[in-house]
Amino acid sequence: xxxxxxxxxxxxxxxxxxxxxxxxxxxVKSLRKLDAGQPIRLITADGGDEYNxxxxxxxxxxDCAAAAMTxxxxxxxxxxxxxxxxxxxxxxSIDPARRVVKTEQGEFPYGQLVLxxxxxxxxxxxxxxxxxxxxxxxxxxxxxxTRIRQASRIMVLGAGLIGCELAMDMASAGKEVTLxxxxxxxxxxxxxxxxxxxxxxxxxEQGVKLxxxxxxAGLGPQDPDRPSDGLLVTLSDGRISEQDLVIAxxxxxxxLALAESAGLEVxxxxxxxxxxxxxxxxxxxxxxxxxxxxxxxxxxQPIVLGANALAKTLLGTPTALTLxxxxxxxxxxxxxxxxxxxxxxxxxxxxxxxxxxxxxxxxHGADGELCGxxxxxxxxxxxxxxxxxxxx
Numbered sequence: 070x071x072x073x074x075x076x077x078x079x080x081x082x083x084x085x086x087x088x089x090x091x092x093x094x095x096x097v098k099s100l101r102k103l104d105a106g107q108p109i110r111l112i113t114a115d116g117g118d119e120y121n122x123x124x125x126x127x128x129x130x131x132d133c134a135a136a137a138m139t140x141x142x143x144x145x146x147x148x149x150x151x152x153x154x155x156x157x158x159x160x161x162s163i164d165p166a167r168r169v170v171k172t173e174q175g176e177f178p179y180g181q182l183v184l185x186x187x188x189x190x191x192x193x194x195x196x197x198x199x200x201x202x203x204x205x206x207x208x209x210x211x212x213x214x215t216r217i218r219q220a221s222r223i224m225v226l227g228a229g230l231i232g233c234e235l236a237m238d239m240a241s242a243g244k245e246v247t248l249x250x251x252x253x254x255x256x257x258x259x260x261x262x263x264x265x266x267x268x269x270x271x272x273x274e275q276g277v278k279l280x281x282x283x284x285x286a287g288l289g290p291q292d293p294d295r296p297s298d299g300l301l302v303t304l305s306d307g308r309i310s311e312q313d314l315v316i317a318x319x320x321x322x323x324x325l326a327l328a329e330s331a332g333l334e335v336x337x338x339x340x341x342x343x344x345x346x347x348x349x350x351x352x353x354x355x356x357x358x359x360x361x362x363x364x365x366x367x368x369x370q371p372i373v374l375g376a377n378a379l380a381k382t383l384l385g386t387p388t389a390l391t392l393x394x395x396x397x398x399x400x401x402x403x404x405x406x407x408x409x410x411x412x413x414x415x416x417x418x419x420x421x422x423x424x425x426x427x428x429x430x431x432x433h434g435a436d437g438e439l440c441g442x443x444x445x446x447x448x449x450x451x452x453x454x455x456x457x458x459x460x461x
Contacts, residue, residue, distance in 0.1 A: 081178040082108060084383055085170055087160055087327070088185030089113035089143065090206075091122055092356030092372045096183060097150050099380035107384065109152040110179075112172060114159045117143025120207050123369070126234035126400065128210060129218075129242045135211035163331040165349050181383050184328055184339060184347070184354040188321035188367065193226070196287035200300060201226070201317040204235070213314075220313035221245055224302060226285060228255035230399055232318035233268065237401045240275045247310065248272065249280040259397065260412045261419075264430050264443050271404035280304070288315060321367055323358035336360050343389040345379045355379055361390065370395045394459040396452060407452040410441030410459045417441070422448075431455065 084100065086093050089111060100107055111117060120138040124131075128138070147154035161171045163182065170177045190203035202213045210217075217223075221244060225236045228250035236248040248255075254262035255269060272279060284305035291299045291311065302310040323338040334340045334348035338360030345353045345361070355375050357367040366372070371392055381388040399406040411417070412432055417440070421430040427446025434440045442455045 080180065081168070082180040083110055083178070084108070084181050084183065085110045085112065085177060085179035086183045086185055087112050087170065088187060088356070089115060089117040089156075090185060090187050090356065091369065092187070092376065093183075093185035094119055094146065095373055095376040096185065096355055096379060097146075097152060099376045100383065101150050101152075103380055104384055105151070109150070110155065110177060111147070111152055112155045112158050112160055112170065112177070113143070114157065115143075115206075115208055117146060117154050117156045118207065119143075119146050122206070123400070125204050125207070125210055126231060127238050129244070130238045132242075135207055135214050138207050138210075160327060163327065163352075165331055165352065168351055179351070182352045183379070183383070184352065184358070185356045186324045186327055186339075186354075186358050188323045188338075188357045190317055191320045191322045192317050193285060193319060195285060197289045197300075200288055200290070201315050203317050205321070216314055222299070222311065222313045223247070224249060224310065224312045224315045226250075226315060226317045227319035228252065228279075228281065229258060229318065229320065230256065230397070233272065233399060233401050235316060235318055236277045237272060237275050237403060240272075240277045241402070245278075246276070247278040247280055247312070249283050249285065249304075251282065251284045253282045255279075255281075256399065256406075258413075259399075260406075260408060260443050264412075264419075264421075264428070264445075267428060267445055268399070268401060268404050268406060271401065275403055285315075321357060321365075323360075323365065325358070328354070336363075338365050344382050344387055345375060345390060346382075353379060353383070366392075368395065368397065393461055394456055396456060404446055405449060406443060406445040407449055408441070408443040409452070409456050410439075412441040412443055429455075 118139045119141040143156045158172050158174050168179055190205040192198045204210050223244050224247045225232050228248050233255050236246050240246040254265045256265050286303040286305050288300050288302045291301050299313045302312050325335045328339045338358050339354040340360045341354050347354055375390050378388040378390045394409050396407050396409050417432040427448035429448050429451045430443045432441035439458050444451045
């Protein structure tokens with residue numbers, strides 16, 4: 070460590086970030102906008118390449134190779150942002166008492182540490198779960214790319230935002246797609262069943278076979294000696310479905326092992342306060358692995374706003390994260406949706422305007438005030454005026 074990375078007390082002034090996904094890279098960019106000279110070290114188990122993660126939901130229809138998703142290599146990103154990058158360097162543990170990160174390439178002291186360790190795709194606890202494909206990163210897509218291209222029959226588990234996008238995308242590319250979910254309607258954690266009916270119809274028109282109110286009990290190879298021949302999927306009602314591959318899109322589980330081993334407080338995610346500080350005063354966390362005010366925040370806008378606030382905090386101006394009403398976008402081309410605010414609850418009174426191509430649905434609370442909305446189809450332009458009316 071050179072003198073430039075030491076503070077007056079002789080300890081490190083380097084900001085160390087663990088992770089290289091969108092949250093980590095957004096934080097680096099925010100820090101650099103505010104301070105051109107602050108020492109920053111990025112430690113990641115992968116190569117640190119920059120890519121647009123939402124594109125993963127549309128790679129099949131766009132015929133996009135995994136390698137083509139890369140915007141900047143890790144080395145190029147590090148040079149552009151003037152940081153020290155340690156690629157392919159898994160972190161073994163953190164020693165908060167000594168303020169040191171222990172890796173396979175040695176120990177690295179930190180002045181402040183940021184965990185941007187993200188979340189992993191959830192898998193159902195069923196026999197054969199290891200045979201499921203997940204598409205939560207460029208690396209996962211690269212590992213499955215050939216199988217996805219060759220597959221003609223694909224089952225997608227989970228009719229949430231990502232599952233619906235994947236199903237429509239793959240069906241539009243000529244795949245025989247089955248979309249399966251335990252709920253009786255798509256997007257059941259985001260909006261009432263009645264408002265998802267146009268999307269349901271659009272999925273059917275795209276050729277997606279819907280198996281709603283249905284789970285999966287297990288899966289295995291059709292021929293144990295020839296695993297490439299496809300899978301036999303046992304549904305919760307006992308029926309058997311033959312598929313070439315099955316993709317799990319049932320949600321994300323924050324990666325907590327590193328934080329837990331360091332003695333940090335965790336719940337559903339790594340618990341942070343309004344300044345994104347963990348239970349250790351020198352350790353912060355950002356991204357879809359955190360729990361903020363009891364919530365997980367697996368969307369891009371909270372990460373961008375969080376990175377901007379955290380950069381100021383790390384550089385000496387404590388800044389709380391505040392979130393305005395935020396749009397959630399469902400990028401299903403035949404029937405796109407946008408929603409914001411509170412869209413679930415038996416106490417909501419809905420006012421809906423429908424036509425054959427789109428809808429505007431406004432949710433009002435007991436006081437009659439607008440508290441949420443859903444727009445779809447050709448009515449997407451109504452989203453921003455409604456967004457401005459939501460209480461902050």
